[in-house]
Amino acid sequence: MAAMRxxxxHVLAWLLATGAAVTVTWWGVHTVMAGTAYDPPRALPITAADARDPDATAPPVTATARPQPSESSGAPARGADEPSPAPSKPPGSTKPSPGPSTGAPADAGKVRAYDTEGGRVVLSLGExxxxxxxxxxxxxxxxxxxxxESWIRVDFAAxxxxxxxxxxxxxxxxxxDVQNF
Known part of the structure; x- marks a missing residue:
C-alpha cells in the first residue's frame, strides 16, 4: 500500500510540474504574440495609372476615391480632380444617405502605396x-x-x-524609409 501511495x-508531483511548465510557456508565447499580431490587410483597387506605368509616381489614393465612369456608359467622364455630383435625394427625405463603404475607418489618413522589389506595402498616414x-x-x-505604438516595419526576404x-x-x-539590404 505504501508503494502505491x-x-x-510521484504522478501527482509530475502532473503539477508539467502543468506549471505548460502555463509558463503559454504565458510567454501569448505575451510575445500579442505584441506582434496585426489586423488582416485590406485590398485596395488598382487604378488604371498603376496598371499602365508601375514605375511612375502615382498620386495618393484617398478613402473616398471612386472609379470613373467608362466612355461607353454614356455618362461624361469627369477629371480626377473634379468632385462627384451629390446624389439626389427623394423629395421629403430628411435623413442623409450613408456614404460608400470603403472598409477604412472614418478618420483614415492619406493612403500611400510603396512598391519595392520584394512586394507592396500600403499605409494610411495621419498627422x-x-x-x-x-x-x-x-x-x-x-x-x-x-x-x-510608434512604428511599423515590413520586411520582405528572398x-x-x-x-x-x-x-x-x-x-x-x-x-x-525603404531600404534594400
Missing part, C-alpha cells in the same frame, strides 16, 4: 499616426511584419536579398 504521489492597410510579398518573397519598409511617427508626422 508513493507512486501516486501623428500610421496604420498598415496591406502588405503583399512579390512572387518568391516572404514577408514579416512588426507593429508597435534568399540573401532583403527589403525593409519602416514607418515611424514617435515625435513627428509619419516618416517612411
Amino acid at each position: 508513493r507512486g501516486l504521489l 501623428d499616426y500610421a496604420t498598415l492597410v496591406s502588405a503583399t510579398p512579390g512572387p518568391g518573397w516572404s514577408m514579416q511584419v512588426w507593429k508597435t 534568399g540573401a536579398d532583403r527589403v525593409s519598409v519602416f514607418c515611424t511617427w514617435h515625435d513627428s508626422a509619419p516618416r517612411v
